[in-house]
């Protein structure tokens with residue numbers, strides 16, 4: 332389906348982008364367009380203006396600090412994360428990117444767009460929740476940061492409010508942690524039915540489950556496959572039922588995949 336008519340602006344700075352977003356109630360940021368353009372074609376969203384972030388180098392790039400902390404610009408694509416020497420400081424980032432959709436989506440789609448959509452089937456919300464990432468949001472008042480608990484507010488809703496932009500994501504140093512990922516998808520590299528990210532450190536596991544609620548469900552347990560699966564079973568998950576899986580099946584998958592994510596981390 333063709334797009335309806337829409338105004339288009341390509342700002343030369345983040346400040347200009349913020350001005351455009353603040354001045355137009357119907358304006359939306361355009362990153363890789365891999366979600367936004369599709370929902371516009373389907374008429375599920377109908378912004379009056381697209382503010383294209385693709386010319387903004389301030390929002391790109393991956394920096395590795397001396398202590399191992401990564402700062403990833405919101406406009407960094409999945410392909411850039413996969414190819415980045417710096418991002419190897421937390422290899423799970425590139426590994427998970429490699430399982431997202433196809434080459435076209437990976438070349439255009441951005442880490443910022445992925446989390447700002449907060450589609451519960453997206454890969455990055457649970458991954459960044461497990462890694463305890465921190466988000467930098469810029470608005471008229473300047474910069475503020477949000478934890479993953481604060482950032483993911485609901486289905487398609489985040490702490491990035493109208494007139495604001497996500498500028499960067501900070502991923503803590505790996506240290507002695509080991510990270511893992513397991514998911515059940517619709518076909519190879521397809522949409523997630525349930526996804527689980529895990530990080531294990533000092534005998535403790537932190538897991539984040541995607542596709543079972545509006546926002547990632549975080550559970551901590553001792554870093555043992557059985558203990559983690561038991562913790563998920565007793566977590567009272569209330570996942571949706573749809574054409575792909577019943578709520579019961581998603582609950583079952585969550586426990587199985589949590590144990591697999593722990594094994595992957597090992």
Ligand SMILES: Cc1cc2nc3c(=O)[nH]c(=O)nc-3n(C[C@H](O)[C@H](O)[C@H](O)COP(=O)(O)OP(=O)(O)OC[C@H]3O[C@@H](n4cnc5c(N)ncnc54)[C@H](O)[C@@H]3O)c2cc1C
Nearest residue numbers: 360362363364365366367432440441444445447453454497
């Ligand atoms: C065929 C197909 C399969 C896919 N499969 C998967 C999958 O399995 N797993 C997965 O995780 N994703 C999947 N996706 C989605 C893909 O990863 C998208 O790239 C991602 O959801 C959105 O990123 P984007 O850069 O394309 O953002 P856009 O589509 O440009 O934007 C998405 C939303 O975020 C907002 N936004 C973007 N950047 C910012 C910013 N910096 N500040 C504030 N708001 C911002 C936009 O205004 C918009 O509302 C798939 C997409 C397609 C087309």
